[in-house]
Amino acid sequence: MVDAGDESGASAVPAGVRVPDGSAVVQYAWHDAWVVVASGSYDMHSITPLAEAMGVAAAKHEKVVVDASGIAFADSTLLNLLIHTHLATDLRVAAPTPQLRRVLELTGVDAVLKVHGTVEDAAAR
Structure with a gap:
């Protein structure tokens, strides 16, 4: 898990971790949401860094946004x-x-998840 910046969202600077398969997880505060940026491919062999980040984010923050714009592949593990x-x-x-x-x-x-076109829209609503 990577924790970047302060939680105010004022000037958070993302920090990231790369895992061997090329996937990355970056996190930062944006307005009143915690954003987790996922990029790369996610299946049962590569989900662990993202799962850990999401678990901590869910425990600490009332609103979590997953920026999924960099996900190249996802299977039922990500779902x-x-x-x-x-x-x-x-x-x-x-x-x-x-x-x-x-x-x-x-x-x-x-139909179950809240899906938005941008991080800005997702964090604002």
Whole structure:
């Protein structure tokens, strides 16, 4: 888990961690939300850094936004993580890639989660 900046959102500077498969997790405060930026591919072999970050974010913050604009591949492992995080906090998914949006639609998860076009929209509402 990476924790960057202060929680006020005034001047948080993102910090990131790269894992061997090329996935990355970056976190920062934005207005009254905690943003977790996920990039790369997520399956059962690569989900751990993101799952840890999401678990801590959900425990510490009332509103968590997942910036999904950099997700290249996602399977049911990521869907499971999103649903569990949604049950623990006010989760918003921002800017999902076309592949992730298709998975969300096909599984009906888009009807359960709050999906927004941008991080700004997700954090503001």
